[in-house]
Amino acid sequence: MKLPMQTVAGALALPVSTIERWIRQGRIPIQRSGADVAFSHAALEKWAATHNLSFSLGGDQADDHIPETLGSLVSAMSRGKVYHRVAGEDAATALRSAVDCIDFLSEDIQDELFEKMMERERLASTGIGNGIAIPHTRDPLPRPPETPVITTCFLEKPVNFNAIDDQPVFVLFLLISPTVKHHLHLLSRLSYCIRDRAFVAFLSAHPDAVALYSRIAEFEKQLDDI
């Protein structure tokens, strides 16, 4: 296989000017035809191995694409759906009935999720004030969903959640993500929305799913613009 100079420079993680100098100095095996320079893949690999140089074609690009697939709040929320009038007397029972709402998880996974979420609550409450809580697990589930999911549960009546401002909580955003990176991404977006007082007031009116999504979409547009 013949390779162009640019590819070779990329595979060795070196600037093109270094490769040009090495050609001039005769340090790298090449095949010349006229004024053009060609590299043979096999010869280069052998050469790189004898010199302990790392040589990999196109292996590095894979990492760069992840940020684009982190996804938006709206898509995560629409996957998780919105539930109203979720029952519960205290934090544990409210959380239990909220977890039971998540229909795409099997029962034993629901149990596991609940356990882990309670564990996280014991560390510190996820009630972040203004009557809002974002229950989540400390680490991703052993078999997490492929894409992040936020299930929104408006409670039948506000419950005591040991929130930081001691206000009773009226809405739970259950956040389930495949990786910590996804989790942080969505958490930062969600907390951006919640910081807005008007949005809190909007939430306290227990809006329906469509209204909520469109409101969130507006926030996300603001975020993307900056």
Place this chain on the structure above:
Amino acid sequence: MAQKLFHIFRNTPLGRETLLQSIYFCRQMGVLPTVYIPESTKFLMYFENDVVQVDLDPSYLNDPEIAVTHVEQLLNEAQIKPELFTPKNYTASTLPDIPTSFEFMCCPRSISDLSSKIGLGYIGPRVRRIIQAARFPVLITSPVYKPWQSIAVFFGGSANAVNALRLGIRIAKVTGMRLAIYTQVGKNNPSKYQAIVQDKGLGKLLESVLSQWNFFEKGRFEDNLYEVPHDALVVLGAYGHGIIRDIVFGSMMEKIQSTISNNLLIAGPKYTVIG
């Protein structure tokens, strides 16, 4: 990174004309001149596969201090920040090495230690060697300062001519001047040359700057050269073949430069298009 033109300053009225030519070229092209005031009559240029010793005649060494003021004066008039070149490495104590990483170089027709040969109307062997070995095009100026207003490219269809055409187009783009092509039609017909240009993907680019394409279908090439405007910068490619072939077939470059006294910009066989 700003492109650089390397100029060897000779502290004489002739040298002033040459520097003015370089300054004009630089201003048109947005290139910065780097001026070298020689400290000894010889220096070395190390190219990729050649080393050229350039011997200068002693007039290059006239009053180095005054030379600095002369250069600064000329550059300041043109509102260019003077940049003087000082060699860093020496092969021997009186033999500085001049780097060859410039984008352009300005040469007199002949660089030699025998002043009498200068202006005799042939390209000296040193300048030829530099053209053959250099990655940059060489600006060979006319003896008297002459601003140019258009660009003339000589195009004979070879790979080097294509390079020269690329260079010409680039200059036309940067300076906003019109470009004319001159071709001596041999056995081929004009459309063949146009096909070469299209082949190399230069068609679109060329259209945007081309004013006319002149085909000389009859007559001697030297006689036809009268058609080239007196105030054009002539761009041409030099060929890599040796002296023997030049003697047998005659060198196009030699014919052109001995017939017209325009400013010439010559791209050698190692010339690589930058940018």
Place this chain on the structure above:
Amino acid sequence: MTRLLEKLKYPGRWSLFRSDDRLLLMIFAIIVGICSGLAALFLNRSLETMLEWLHHYRVYWWAIFLPAAGAALSSLFLEKIVNEGAGHGVPEVIYAVSRYGGLLRLRSGFSRLISSCLTIGSGGSAGPEAPVVMSGAAIGSNIAQAFSLNDRQRVALVGCGAAGAIAAIFNAPISGMVFAIEVILGEWSTMNIIPIAIAAVAGTEVSRLLKGNQIVFAHRDFNIHFHDILACVGLAIFCAAASILLTRALRSMHHVSKGVAVPLWVRAAIGGSMVGAIGYFLPYVLGEGYHAIRTAIEGGFSGGLMLVAVIALVKILATALTLGWGGSGGIFAPCLVIGAFVGLSFHRFLATVWSSVPWVNEGCFALLGMAGLISGILQAPLTGIFLVIEITGGYEVILPLIVVSAISTTLCHYLEPASFYLKDLVKRGQLLRPGTDARVLTDLSIQELLETDCICVHPNMRLADFIHIVKSSRRNYFPVEDQQSRQFVGMIHLDDIRPYLFDPAMHHAVLTGQLMNTHVKTVSLHDDLAEVLQKMDDGHIFSMPVVSDNRFQGMISKATLLDQYRKELMVQTDRY
């Protein structure tokens, strides 16, 4: 036809040599070895002819001006005709090898041959070896250039040229090979050793064909006892002293002659006439002195201790006068002569003091003295040992030879840390042996280390906007450019904004122009890497902005440097 020529011009592209160029190098090594061998023989022959021709005139008083005329002519030739500087040229070869892949001028292929022939043939005290090394190297380099070989191959051929020349002039293939590798290339790799060995053999064969297979300085058998070896220690000390004296004499002579404000050729003539005057009384010091060595080794030298010691000293003086005042030639042959006479005088000294001890033949000491001086001056012990063994054919002296060489080299190294050939280069910081730090730093350019993933900001940006840029950047450094002129005005480091980062009131009140650091140390694209590193070390900084023509080009950091430095070193020190 042209196609064939084209093909011949680029043998590196033939499919035969494409995968591995060793075969190509071997074939070229033979050609280069033969050519440089011929060049060496040419000089050798013309020297002999000239000496013979001028021999008849030595009796006349005006013969003292012969060396003057020769030196002046050689200086004129170098200065006016071929436009080269004086000097023996070996540093130039080493310089070209280490910095420019062995690119040498075509004119160097013959210029030193002719100039040194004029100097030495007329009686100047200098050696023909350095000139033939220069010619051989230039021949190798130009053959490589003609066939468009790359730097590594060209360097190998330069070594081949030097090896072929030394091998031919002394009929000594191993010395040629060792000299080329030890002194010229400074790199022991099989890639180089094989072609150089071939070239050395080719050069020797040429010399044997045309001159006959003769040992340059044949000698009788020696019977070496233990006390002789002990005495060698003393001899080595004398040799080291003589080496230092010669080096110092040459240097001070250069300074003296520089102070004389006359044209170069007149200077050479002054030196030459002084040598001529000395030679009128002591003809042993004239010329390259092979004849004197031969007499000394055969034990046919009749003079007493005083005379021999004086000859050694006067030879040092004559050599310094010839070379220091602008004559052309090398130091090799004078070293051999001085060494031979130092050895001889040491033997006479021993014989006088301990006359009862049965010392070995005086020729043996002359031979050991030669090795001692060569090793001391060149500080290349292997070259010294092999050369003396080969030119004398005396393998039985190997043990004392090594003792003398080792001690002499070590002693000289204390007083003169750099050898004769290298001291100019070391002084200029241009001794760039392969695989050394200096070489790697010279090969790498700032252009290659440039990190261009910095995001430029302009000085009229609000802190709030700047923080958004910080979020999307991977770097801690932000260059500030003027909005219109795009000129570099300063740098902002993340540390500069840290105090205001969590103070939202400041986000809209502060402009980047107020936060930036305008007194940043910058480097330019064309700076030497060694200087840049020095700047970094002085300021305890890890990265610096690269600014050329007032425009920001990128950052240079020690992290990237380490990465590239390692790769460069790995590629440079190949031993396959």
